[in-house]
Amino acid sequence: MNRIEETFRRLSSRGEKALVGFVTAGDPDPQRSLALCGALCEAGIDVLELGVPFSDPTADGPVIQRASARALAAGTDLAAVFELARTLRDRFPVPIVLFSYYNPLFAYGAAAFHRDALAAGADGVLVVDLPPEESAELTSGWPDGRLALIRLTTPTTPPERMAAIAASASGFIYHVSRLGVTGGRGPDLAGIERQVGTLRRFTSLPVCVGFGIAHPEEAAAVGRLADGVVVGSAFEKTIEAHGDDPHLPQRLGRQARALKEALPRR
Amino acid sequence: MNRSFVPASGSVPDERGRFGPFGGRYVAETLMPAVVELEAAFRRFAADPEFHRELDLLLRDFAGRPTPLLFAERLTAHAGGAAIYLKREDLAHTGAHKINNTVGQALLARRMGKRKLIAETGAGQHGVATATAAARFGMGCRIFMGVEDIRRQTPNVQRMRLLGAEVVPVASGSGTLKDAMNEAMRAWVEAVEDTFYVIGSVAGPHPYPLMVREFQTVIGREAREQILAAAGRLPDALIACVGGGSNAIGLFHPFLEEAVELIGVEAAGEGLESGRHAATLGRGTVGVLHGSKSYVLQTPAGQIREAHSVSAGLDYPGVGPEHAWLRETGRARYEAVTDAEALAAFRLLCRFEGILPALESAHAVAWALREAARRPRGEILVVNLSGRGDKDLAILAAHPEPQEEKTA
DSSP states (O other): OOHHHHHHHHHHHHTBOEEEEEEETTSSOHHHHHHHHHHHHHTTOSEEEEEOOOSOOTTOOHHHHHHHHHHHHTTOOHHHHHHHHHHHHHHOOOOEEEEEOHHHHHHHOHHHHHHHHHHTTOOEEEETTOOGGGTHHHHTTOOSTTSEEOEEEOTTOOHHHHHHHHHHOOSOEEEEOSSSSSSSSOOOHHHHHHHHHHHHTTOOSOEEEESSOOSHHHHHHHHTTSSEEEEOHHHHHHHHHTTTOTTHHHHHHHHHHHHHHHSOBO | OOOOOSOOTTSSSOTTOEETTEEOOOOOGGGHHHHHHHHHHHHHHHTOHHHHHHHHHIIIIISOOSOOEEEOHHHHHHHTSSEEEEEEGGGSGGGBTHHHHHHHHHHHHHHTTOOEEEEEESSSHHHHHHHHHHHHHTOEEEEEEEHHHHHHTHHHHHHHHHTTOEEEEEOSTTSSHHHHHHHHHHHHHHHTTTEEEOOOSSOSSTTHHHHHHHHHTHHHHHHHHHHHHHHSSOOSEEEEEOSSOHHHHHHHGGGTTSSOEEEEEEEEETOGGGSOOOOHHHHOEEEEETTEEEEEOBOTTSOBOOOOOSSGGGOOSBOOHHHHHHHHTTSEEEEEEEHHHHHHHHHHHHHHHSOOBOHHHHHHHHHHHHHHHTSOBTBEEEEEEOBBSGGGHHHHHHSOOOHHHHTO
């Protein structure tokens, strides 16, 4: 059983919901990024999503675009992301999902990526712009299911497509709560309830909901409808606003703790 | 005229939008249903004679087609070799070939019940053509344009606003076409339910490279009839500039099965060795950008590099996947022309033929002069004069003519 499965099983048995925390790897620079990820892990996030910075993040809003630009300016490449994951893996048991656009992975090579991601202790990968129709070129040579392939569903995904996506997914399903890019306005609870309901007809995988969830009360509300919530831009906003604050890791940790504590429990 | 847009089986792209290994559909999940719906709509209306009747009327009465094919007599004499013919897309409504595609896509949008158009633009020609189609159809229109391009193509910004479009400045990256396309894709994700994204080049996810090609092949179909009428035979070579590659594909495609050389001309900017260029096929590597796999200018780590060209319409680090395939198969070859050569060709065409070409098209003219000079008289070149150059006057003023050329 891999770490993602184990985590959701443990949470479920305790009646807890998962807090999935996203940060761009290498933002604002590799050194501080390690401290920030460490603070999130210590604060009790259940899954860490490490964003692989990309020059042209077409699915991201301005906050994560700027995070990506800062990380690239600090020299973050995939090797640096793996290095960060490896260091975190030595210290924390939290599952790590690499969140990327396809081109940096394509340039690195599918087989090399698989090998090095596993060696770094990563547990899954989510490729934003690689829909199921195109993903065989990345995953067909991967020998086993050790690296989970996290799939996205969205408010525009028709039921039959949800079924196909769910059938080829592993780890958990990341449901995008609303149209648009990352960050921005809050969640549409009625829409989420309906869409997650549809999704559950096709999968027993945990469903995590993200995009636009920033505050504890939003996390609490969405947490009632799903197995976990994903928070990304809200953390990146803190990093951007307090980049030079020596206590930024503590600040980020408090933010994560408040979100985790707001999540419903049985 | 009734014709089918959809290629015969066995031709490219295949049903997955693949031109060999290139093309495909690399988009966020939110957009997948939209591109699938678009493909179905395109295939349905492509087979509908009424759609074609309406499109042909628009191309004739609104876009001003057919555009002429002009024998460039004095330019030919100056080059001293093969005869140069110019396909006058600069005379199409809005001053460039872009209108062929935007009226087609706007018509499709209307049939699909979408009332809002969005588009990216580099030089502003595609933005103007989209705003023009939107005005004609009474549709809402937002155009995404890089701040650097807004600065260097001011007349087109004014035209778009007059036509009722909102011009959205894009400051990210280098503030050019690539960044405008990023932002248009983000806007599309947000408004995908009621908004049609009019892509201006043979780039983007399937079906755009196919669809834009089919709307642009009117250039090549006309040119073929016209050169047969004028010279009694097919040309020896076709020459067109390539940024994303829509005017080139439009000219080339009806000649693919013929013994006619196809030459695409990319922007060499300040020189291929300078690193400041937009020669994606000449110097790029295979990657995935803006929804399809093709050649891109990128770092070894897969980060997209900024392109450079004096011409905003060629200043793009990607290229349409069909061009990648034509290059791979050897069916077409791709050359490159520097900023300085393009500026010189711009001036030459003004003096010798009384035509101000777009700086983009001036790249094709520059290569045609070289190509004509090394070919014997009696050979025929058809050059796509994809647009007019009024929009580029400020750039010409900022790059004064070198002294030694003045006496020539």
